[in-house]
Amino acid sequence: MVTCSILFFGQVFAQDVHFSQYNSSPLLLNPSLAGLDNGDYRGYANFRTQWPTVASDNTYRTFAGGIDMAIGKVTKYNSYAGIGLSFMSDQAGAIHLNTNRVSLTVAYHFMLDKKGDHQLSAGLQGSFNMRTIDPSLATFDSQYDPSTGVVNPNGIRESFGRSKVIFGDAGLGLLYSGIVKKGINIYFGFGLDHVNQPMISFYPSGQDVNGLGGERLYIKETIHGGAAVPIGGRLTIIPNFLVLIQGPSKEFDLGCDFKTALGNDARTSNTAIHFGVQYRGIFDAVIASTRIDFKSFSCGLSYDINVSKLLPASHTVGAPEIALIYQVVSKKKPRPGHCPVMF
Helix, strand or coil: CCCCCCCCCCCCEECCCCCCCHHHCHHHHCHHHCCCCCCCEEEEEEEEEECCCCCHHHCEEEEEEEEEEEECCCCCCCCEEEEEEEEEEEEECCCCEEEEEEEEEEEEEEECCCCCCEEEEEEEEEEEEEEECCHHHCCCHHHEECCCCEECCCCCCCCCCCCEEEEEEEEEEEEEEEECHHHCEEEEEEEEECCCCCECCCCCCCCCCCCCCCCEECCEEEEEEEEEEEECCCEEEEEEEEEEEECCEEEEEEEEEEEEECCCCCCCCCEEEEEEEEEEECCCEEEEEEEEEECCEEEEEEEEEECCCCHHHHCCCCEEEEEEEEEECCCCCCCCCCCCCCC
């Protein structure tokens, strides 16, 4: 779900954006995922648009992407490092509240046993952010005439002091992944974003007009996990969950993906088709998704079916989303242990 930061004139805390196909945006989900995949290099891109019937001109749009890789001497049972570079761009609302972010992520993946069946990953992320608005598109109470019910476009406007804010922030993450009985793959992760709670007010001093502390980003806690359960030679059931806690805002996603290999064995085939469904609470959306894997390339599509209180305003129109992933795999290079099957 793309969550919009709303501008108030008091003490306000903004919220983050994220995707329905959150596992397809690994560096946005958890810094410990940098370099943790079955290839030598991984590139991904995500695009989402939301609320076209609530706000005109599809003004809620989010685009993200990144590339990451394993570094160091990688052998089958060796611990190794990972590094990634990612970006995110979000446009929200009628006044074009734009948030742009570039992040550098480093991680280390510790093998916990000699067979490479269990590992613990830790990651750190540093980000450069820029937020902008277009005040000329805003409408204020002072422009409204209650006696006529007319908004005067030339009326008195409030001053923000600046229309651009630049700030840095940091995050960290941990993830355990392992192979248990009968080839079942499990993982469990935890992440913290905005540990420095950067101030992002558009007032020049960083404070709000009443000196109450300005607008800050709450620390965001991410808890996620899942499993991959092979059934027979072709089918894999992939349940997963996500919990996000950011100040007073809380959200959970619970879903399941069904992967059918188009080769002879679900564990070795690199061509497959996925169908999935998840529920975002509380009473927010039901999300239907599908994905095709072909060799090194994956393309996923999802659609949010709105079931929230905004249903009358949205006219049942939800949010389409696309996710693309490409992995470069060297057959000559041994891969370390295993990688968690997250989608």
